Amino acid sequence: MNNHEPLIHIARRSSIAWWKAWLIRLASAVLALLVCALFIYGLTNLNPVKVYAAMWEGAFGTSRRMWITMRDTAILLCIGVGLAPAFMMRFWNVGAEGQVLMGGCATAAVMIYLGRSLPTPALIALSCVVSVVAGALWGIVPAVFKARWNTNETLFTLMMNYIAIQLTCFLVAKWESPPGSNSVGIINQRTQAGWLPSLMGKQYLINVILVLAITALMYFYLKYTKQGYEISVVGESENTARYAGISVRRVIVRTMALSGAVCGLSGFIAVAGSSHTISASTAGGRGFTAIIVAWMAKFNTFVMILIALLLVFLEKGAVQIASQFGLNDYASNAVEGIILFFLLGSEFFIQYSVRFRSHGHRKEAEEE
Amino acid sequence: MTQIISLLTSAIVFGTVILYGAVGEIFTEKSGNLNLGVPGIMYLGGIAGLATAFFYEMYAAEPVGWIGLLLSFIAAFAASALAGLIYAFLTISLRANQNVTGLTLTIFGAGVANLFGGSLNAMAGGVGQISVATTSRAYRAYIPALSGLGHVGQLLFSFGFMAYLAVAVALFASWFFNRSRVGLNLRAVGEDPATADAAGINVTRYKYLATCLGAGVSGLGGLYYVMDYIKGTWSTDGTIEALGWLAVALVIFATWKPARAIWSAYLFGVLYWAYNYITGLSRASIELFKMLPYVVTILVLVAVSLRRSREAQPPKSLGLSYFREER
Numbered sequence: 070m071n072n073h074e075p076l077i078h079i080a081r082r083s084s085i086a087w088w089k090a091w092l093i094r095l096a097s098a099v100l101a102l103l104v105c106a107l108f109i110y111g112l113t114n115l116n117p118v119k120v121y122a123a124m125w126e127g128a129f130g131t132s133r134r135m136w137i138t139m140r141d142t143a144i145l146l147c148i149g150v151g152l153a154p155a156f157m158m159r160f161w162n163v164g165a166e167g168q169v170l171m172g173g174c175a176t177a178a179v180m181i182y183l184g185r186s187l188p189t190p191a192l193i194a195l196s197c198v199v200s201v202v203a204g205a206l207w208g209i210v211p212a213v214f215k216a217r218w219n220t221n222e223t224l225f226t227l228m229m230n231y232i233a234i235q236l237t238c239f240l241v242a243k244w245e246s247p248p249g250s251n252s253v254g255i256i257n258q259r260t261q262a263g264w265l266p267s268l269m270g271k272q273y274l275i276n277v278i279l280v281l282a283i284t285a286l287m288y289f290y291l292k293y294t295k296q297g298y299e300i301s302v303v304g305e306s307e308n309t310a311r312y313a314g315i316s317v318r319r320v321i322v323r324t325m326a327l328s329g330a331v332c333g334l335s336g337f338i339a340v341a342g343s344s345h346t347i348s349a350s351t352a353g354g355r356g357f358t359a360i361i362v363a364w365m366a367k368f369n370t371f372v373m374i375l376i377a378l379l380l381v382f383l384e385k386g387a388v389q390i391a392s393q394f395g396l397n398d399y400a401s402n403a404v405e406g407i408i409l410f411f412l413l414g415s416e417f418f419i420q421y422s423v424r425f426r427s428h429g430h431r432k433e434a435e436e437e
Numbered sequence: 438m439t440q441i442i443s444l445l446t447s448a449i450v451f452g453t454v455i456l457y458g459a460v461g462e463i464f465t466e467k468s469g470n471l472n473l474g475v476p477g478i479m480y481l482g483g484i485a486g487l488a489t490a491f492f493y494e495m496y497a498a499e500p501v502g503w504i505g506l507l508l509s510f511i512a513a514f515a516a517s518a519l520a521g522l523i524y525a526f527l528t529i530s531l532r533a534n535q536n537v538t539g540l541t542l543t544i545f546g547a548g549v550a551n552l553f554g555g556s557l558n559a560m561a562g563g564v565g566q567i568s569v570a571t572t573s574r575a576y577r578a579y580i581p582a583l584s585g586l587g588h589v590g591q592l593l594f595s596f597g598f599m600a601y602l603a604v605a606v607a608l609f610a611s612w613f614f615n616r617s618r619v620g621l622n623l624r625a626v627g628e629d630p631a632t633a634d635a636a637g638i639n640v641t642r643y644k645y646l647a648t649c650l651g652a653g654v655s656g657l658g659g660l661y662y663v664m665d666y667i668k669g670t671w672s673t674d675g676t677i678e679a680l681g682w683l684a685v686a687l688v689i690f691a692t693w694k695p696a697r698a699i700w701s702a703y704l705f706g707v708l709y710w711a712y713n714y715i716t717g718l719s720r721a722s723i724e725l726f727k728m729l730p731y732v733v734t735i736l737v738l739v740a741v742s743l744r745r746s747r748e749a750q751p752p753k754s755l756g757l758s759y760f761r762e763e764r
Contacts, residue, residue, distance in 0.1 A: 081762070112552075161536055161756075163473070220742040221751060223471065223536060224689050228731045228738070231682060235728035242721035251720075357540050364537045399551035399673070406545020410527065413538055417531035 078424045090419045097415030101408040108407065109400075120390050127389020128382045138378075138385050140273040143280040144339050146377040148359035150280075150287045150370050151331030154324045155208075157291060157368045159304040160215065164226030166356025167233030168207045168329045170349070172200035172336025174240055177347035180256045180263035180340075181244055192263035197337055204333015205326045207233065212325030216318040230356065237349045244347075255345050265342035276342040283331065288370045300324055332356070361409055380405060444714050446595065448706030453600045454662045456702035458684025460607050460695050461655030465521070466688060467614060468647035469627040470528060471756040473539030475655050476681025477546020478520045482656025483663040484550035485509075485516030487671060490572035490664070491557055502575030509572060510660065517656020520546060521649040529644050532758050547678055554671035573669030576661075599661045603699075606654060610695035623647055627752035630759035640759055658684060686734040692741060692749040705730045 106117030128138045148165050155162035179196035187195070207229060214220035244253050257263060268274040291297040303310045303320050310317050339351055358380060366372035387401025458475050465472045472478075489512035494500040524542050527533040561567040577597040613620040625633040626643045634640050659677055663669065687705060691698035712718055712726040741749045 079762075163536065163540070214739055214742070218739070218742045220739055221689075223473075223756065224685070224738055225735060227473075227682065228686060228735045231679075231686075231731040232728050232735075235724050235731070238724035238727075239721050242719070242724055354544075358544070360540055361537055364534060397552060397555035397673075399548045399555060402544050402548025403552050404548070406541055406548055409541040410523065410538075410545070413533040413541065414527055414531045416533060420532075 076425065079421050080424075082420060082422050085419055093415050093418050094412065097411045097418075098408065101411035104411070105404045105407050108403070115394055120394070121386075123390050123393050124382070124386025127387075127393075128385040130389075134385070136271065136273050138381055139277055140343055141384070142374075142377050142381045143273070143276045144335055144343065145355050145359055145362060145381060146373055147280045147283060147335040147338060148332055148355055149362035149366070149373045149377060150284050151204075151328050151335060152359055152363040153287060153328075153366075153368045153370055153373070154291060154297075154300055155328040156363050157304050158300045158321065158324050160212070160321060160325060160328075161223040162208065162211075162226050162325065162328055163223055163357070163360060164207065164211065164229045164329075165332045165359055166352045166354070167226075167230035168204040168332035169336040169339065169352040169356050170233040170237050171203040171207045172333030173340040173347050173351045174237055174336075175199040175203040175333070176263075176337045176340040177240070177244070177253065177256060181253075184257045184260065184262040187262075189262055189264070189266075193265065193341065196263060196341055197334070200333045200337035201330045202333070204336060205330040208325040208327075208329020208332070209322060212322045215325075216321040234349050237347065237351070241348055252348060253346050256340075256347075258345075263341055264345060265338075273343070276338050279338060279342075283334070284370045284374065287331070291368065291370070296320075296323070358405075365409075365412060379408075383408065440714055444707065444710055445703075447710050447713075448703050449596065449600060450666060451706035451709055452702035452704075453596075453603045454658045454666060454680055455684040455687050455705060456603045456607060456698060457658030457661060458655045458681055459687035459691065459698045459702065460603070460610050461517075461651040461653065461658070462684060462688045463610060463691075463693055463695050463698065464651030464654060465648050466693065466755055467623055467627045467752055468644045468651075469630060469752055469754040469757065469759065470525070470644060470648050471535050471539065472521070472524055472542070472648065472652070473536055473685065474520065474524055474542025474546065474652075475539075475684050476678040477543035477550075478517045478652045478655045479659035479662070479681045479684070480546040480550035480677050481520050481659065482513040482517040482653075483659030483677060484553050484671070485656075486513035486660040487567070487569065487663045487669070488512075488553060488557060490569040490669070491561075491567060494569055494571055500571045502571045502578075505569070505572030506575040509664070510657075513656050513660035514653045517659070518649045518653035520656070521652025522645075524652070525645045525648040528758060529641060529648070532760065535756055535758065543678070543681070547675075550677075551673045555673060558671055567670050569664075569669040573664050576664040577668070597661075597665045599657070599665060603657075603661070607695040607699050614695065624752070627754060630754055631761075634759075634761060640761075644759075655684065683730060686731060689741075689751075690734050690737050692737070693751060708733070 102121075106121075109115060109117050109120050127134065129135050148169060151168075152162055152165055176196040176199070179192060179199055183192060183195070211220070211222050211225035211229060214225060215222045241253055242251065245251055246254050265275050268278070291300065299310070299315050299320050302313060302315060303317055307317050310320070336351065340347055344351060359377075362373050362376045362380065365376050383405050384401045387404060388398045391398045391400060458479055461478075462472060462475050486509035490505045490509040493505050493508055497504075520542060524538055527538045528535050557567055576599065579595055579597060614624060622633065622638050623643055625636070626638060626640050626647075630640045633643075658680070662677060662680065663671065683705060687698055687701055690705070691701045708729040709727065711729070712723045718726070
């Protein structure tokens with residue numbers, strides 16, 4: 070008679086202690102590392118512990134490596150922070166890659182065309198503004214169509230990425246130096262015009278400070294301002310928002326402008342503060358990786374710091390193993406994928422409690 | 438005339454790659470799953486096929502073309518379907534977000550494929566040194582008598598068998614979605630899973646099968662690219678990823694109709710290669726030309742949402758997970 074009861078019983082948890090949630094996440098991360106270790110061992114017969122030690126060495130081994138890890142974390146984090154408001158609104162902005170590139174192109178244009186005529190502070194201010202505008206524009210276009218005609222934003226923003234990539238390729242071919250190299254090269258290498266300055270002798274310190282400031286501001290904006298509240302209401306239910314007198318269209322467009330603007334600013338930091346050049350790989354897939362960062366952090370910008378650091382650590386570590394053990398750097402993407410699969414799966418066990426069919430449970434059912 | 442024929446020929450070859458990707462994705466999306474892992478799946482299909490052919494030709498004393506073909510074909514389909522299974526398990530059973538899971542699958546697939554592809558290149562002694570000549574030739578075999586029949590013959594009969602298989606699969610899919618009971622059930626699952634569930638359709642099983650088989654078909658695009666398009670080599674230049682996103686675009690362009698995907702795929706091919714046949718383009722403007730497929734896709738996407746015709750809409754519950762308890 071009781072055979073009708075399913076083997077596994079799944080119920081949504083009403084709440085979960087924070088330490089339990091993090092314990093589940095930690096367990097899944099450990100499990101993921103074990104699977105990765107098997108993967109690495111199966112592939113190379115190398116001792117996985119040694120490989121992980123080498124990864125640590127690659128990401129934090131020297132002061133220079135540590136700063137590069139920090140620099141890349143800052144950019145990934147900045148993009149993730151930019152995506153947070155859009156995701157909180159349940160607007161699937163998968164167009165960060167394109168928004169970052171447009172910001173980068175705008176910055177490069179200012180550095181190239183005005184590099185001789187303006188002093189560096191003016192250049193920095195100008196390229197900052199221009200990149201924000203470019204990124205925001207790239208975000209507003211799909212938002213307007215979503216707000217007005219409910220055009221699918223996931224697919225729209227996805228396509229905008231490739232338009233941005235081709236536009237960047239076009240600009241690279243236009244600006245290439247030396248001619249025929251099909252790359253822009255380091256812009257203003259001699260004069261360093263338009264480059265973000267070093268602080269206290271550390272080249273990338275200013276990037277890190279900038280991004281941390283943006284992270285804190287965004288946290289405050291989403292959590293404590295009226296606009297942030299409107300975003301979360303629209304995300305929960307558009308109908309509720311309408312009843313409450315919120316103009317849903319305006320919130321969608323405004324939020325996507327903000328999201329695109331911060332992504333554009335990441336492009337500015339990537340070009341003026343880090344690579345000092347522009348190419349189709351300036352965003353380098355980070356626009357996509359940041360989606361995962363933003364989603365996993367559940368829109369909490371401070372948690373994003375941790376996740377971004379973890380992903381950059383993996384990437385740097387894998388590059389190190391690649392050169393040390395003769396693999397290629399794509400190992401990092403494979404390892405990253407495995408870890409993310411586990412972390413994504415772990416959310417299920419945080420949100421739902423899973424019980425197997427048991428005697429105690431059966432009694433309960435009989436009593437009913 | 439020769440130029441037009443050669444443009445059309447390369448467009449068909451190009452179109453075939455994304456046609457597989459798109460038809461597979463249509464299967465998946467009709468069940469309500471938006472799988473953004475298509476590029477990763479195509480990568481995995483490509484590398485699984487290539488690696489199988491490579492090891493077969495290395496260890497077999499006298500490799501036979503059709504055996505290598507069969508083995509690599511099965512391996513590619515199986516590897517891609519397995520990738521679909523990862524996605525299905527995470528999104529359907531563990532209820533993870535579809536977009537994030539799909540993007541992760543793309544990162545994972547590209548990583549694994551390029552890792553193995555790079556190792557294969559290294560084992561074979563350098564980029565472009567992988568030799569799967571026998572198998573690749575089997576993939577590219579066509580009937581010489583027919584393809585010799587002037588322009589028409591060249592246009593219709595000068596391709597490997599997979600180009601025709603792609604059309605057949607697309608036509609089958611079209612029949613399947615419109616005429617077969619199982620296909621109509623599948624569409625019901627993608628439109629309104631709660632209603633389908635109430636009607637006695639096993640939503641979970643439909644979603645799992647559609648996602649895995651759809652991924653298998655998508656992966657064949659990667660196989661065709663590796664075996665036919667670049668003639669049995671591996672390069673880590675990221676072309677497959679760009680093609681994979683183009684396949685996602687094609688699904689929208691074809692408004693979720695497999696039969697329409699056939700000519701749309703070839704049109705994408707024409708748009709993509711058009712710059713080769715226009716004289717006097719600078720390298721910069723070629724890059725602008727390559728933007729065309731994406732621009733027209735956006736235009737179609739916008740037009741579809743403006744017209745609101747009922748036939749051209751995406752499956753209604755696309756991208757949403759279905760939990761029976763949370764209706």
